[in-house]
Amino acid sequence: MRTHFSRPAFLEGIRDMAPMMLGVIPFGMVCGVGAISAGASPVAALAMSMIMFSGAAQIVATQLLVAGAPFAVILLSCLVVSLRLLMYSATMAPYLRPLDHRWRNLLSFVLTDQAFAGTLQRFKRSDDLRANASYFLGTGALLWGTWQIATLAGIVAGQVIPASWQLEFVVPLCFLAVLVPLLRDRVSIVVFAVAAIAVVALDAMPLRLSMICGGLLGIAAGILGDKVMGKRG
Amino acid sequence: MDRELTIWLLIFAVGAITYTARLSFIALFARRDMPPLLAEALKHVPVAMLTAIVLPAVVFLPTGVLRLDVGNPKLIAALVAGAVAWWSKSAVATIVVGMIVLWSLRWFMG
Numbered sequence: 001m002r003t004h005f006s007r008p009a010f011l012e013g014i015r016d017m018a019p020m021m022l023g024v025i026p027f028g029m030v031c032g033v034g035a036i037s038a039g040a041s042p043v044a045a046l047a048m049s050m051i052m053f054s055g056a057a058q059i060v061a062t063q064l065l066v067a068g069a070p071f072a073v074i075l076l077s078c079l080v081v082s083l084r085l086l087m088y089s090a091t092m093a094p095y096l097r098p099l100d101h102r103w104r105n106l107l108s109f110v111l112t113d114q115a116f117a118g119t120l121q122r123f124k125r126s127d128d129l130r131a132n133a134s135y136f137l138g139t140g141a142l143l144w145g146t147w148q149i150a151t152l153a154g155i156v157a158g159q160v161i162p163a164s165w166q167l168e169f170v171v172p173l174c175f176l177a178v179l180v181p182l183l184r185d186r187v188s189i190v191v192f193a194v195a196a197i198a199v200v201a202l203d204a205m206p207l208r209l210s211m212i213c214g215g216l217l218g219i220a221a222g223i224l225g226d227k228v229m230g231k232r233g
Numbered sequence: 234m235d236r237e238l239t240i241w242l243l244i245f246a247v248g249a250i251t252y253t254a255r256l257s258f259i260a261l262f263a264r265r266d267m268p269p270l271l272a273e274a275l276k277h278v279p280v281a282m283l284t285a286i287v288l289p290a291v292v293f294l295p296t297g298v299l300r301l302d303v304g305n306p307k308l309i310a311a312l313v314a315g316a317v318a319w320w321s322k323s324a325v326a327t328i329v330v331g332m333i334v335l336w337s338l339r340w341f342m343g
Contacts, residue, residue, distance in 0.1 A: 016324070019324055019325050019328050020324070022328070035240075038240070039236045039237075039240070040237070040240045041237060041240075044237065044240045044241060044244065047241075047244050048240075048244050051244050051245065051247075051248035052244060052247045052248050052251055053248075053251065054247075054251045057247050057250070057251055061243055061247055065239070065240070065243070071239065071242070071243070074243060074247075075243075075246055075247065075250065078247045078250055078251075079250050079254075082250055082251050082254045083254070084282060085251065085254035085255050085257075086254050086257055086258065087275075087278045087282060088255070088278070088282075089254065089255055089256065089257045089258040089259050090257075090258035090262070090267075090271065090275055090278070091275050091278045091279070092258075092259055093258045093259045093261070093262040093263070093267070094262065094267065094272075096259050096263075097262065097263055101263065104256075104259050104260065104263060105256065105260075107259075108252065108255040108256040108259050108260075109252060109255065109256075111255040111259075113286060117279075117283060120279055166332075166335060166336075166339075168290075169290070169307060169310070169331070169332065169335060170328055170331075170332065171290070172286070172287045172290035172291060172311070173310075173311070173314050173327055173328045173331040173332070174324050174327070174328060175283045175286055175287045176283075176287055176311060176314055176315055176318055176327060176331070177314075177318040177322070177323065177324040177326075177327035177328070178279070178283060178324075179279075179280065179283040179284060179287060179318075180315050180318035180319045181318060181319065181322045182279060182280050182283075183280070187277075188277075188280050191277050191280045191281050191284070192280055192281075192284050195280070195281045195282075195284040195285050195288075196284050196288045198285075199284070199285045199288050199289055200288060200289070200292060200299065203289065203293070203299075210285075210289070211282075211285045211286060211289070212285075214281075214284070214285040214288075215278075215281040215282045215284075215285040216281075217281075218277065218280065218281030218282075218284060218285065219274050219277045219278060219281045221277075222274075222276070222277030222280070222281065223270075223273055223274055223277070226273065
């Protein structure tokens with residue numbers, strides 16, 4: 001493990017992910033409040049955040065518990081909202097390939113929407129594997145730690161951040177900061193347009209399936225676009 | 234089944250699902266090469282998935298109504314923040330400008 005650990009890169013990952021916490025904290029609190037209202041004990045509510053570590057899966061699981069859905073339906077629904085993680089895993093796979101399996105297993109555990117968006121630029125920009133892995137671990141450690149504290153705050157104090165502050169909007173803004181600079185070639189703009197139209201048009205689908213379907217249609221358009229407009233440099 | 238027991242079973246079962254999804258391709262392609270079509274598709278994952286996550290959070294009002302006009306403060310805030318992201322490539326600048334625009338618009342609109 002030690003051979004791949006770089007303390008400066010780890011701290012850099014924490015620092016770069018810090019602004020995102022403004023959006024992660026209210027979301028974690030909602031998960032804590034939701035678990036308690038679904039009948040979980042405080043320990044179970046916290047364990048949910050520690051082990052599932054996925055806002056989308058936690059919200060779906062607690063909402064379906066409250067609705068009295070059968071166990072198998074809850075599992076299947078959580079599987080559906082976790083499908084996007086498969087795409088993140090596939091995208092990170094080539095970068096993490098040279099690492100020790102313990103590093104791969106550990107970094108996989110903290111692979112979330114935020115960690116994916118936050119580390120992607122870093123992995124593209126630099127091929128210093130040791131620094132990149134430590135950077136990824138830093139972003140993941142901050143996200144995981146903050147997620148637990150926010151959940152605990154939700155369990156103990158309830159929802160104390162007024163909804164009118166709209167802090168949850170910080171999360172899409174962070175993703176926007178990663179997305180916009182990627183739109184520098186024609187094929188990427190086609191991918192953006194197709195994914196954007198598809199995700200809005202398919203919004204009526206249950207379980208946010210529109211997200212994965214919109215994403216897949218965008219990817220298909222990108223493959224087609226590469227064939228028609230020529231390969232990107 | 235007892236509610237507390239059900240919840241604990243769910244925690245471990247869903248935890249196994251999310252971890253397996255995260256580890257899946259990272260473990261699968263650790264030792265073998267990726268098929269070329271998949272590698273080609275993956276180049277487009279960041280733009281496609283970030284778009285699919287960001288767009289609904291911007292164009293739909295909290296009530297679920299689609300609003301693509303100036304009456305949607307989140308849309309205006311995202312457009313301004315997007316311009317900041319384009320020029321600055323900074324997450325901090327994008328967040329700060331986006332939230333200031335959002336709060337100002339809501340304050341002016343009442």
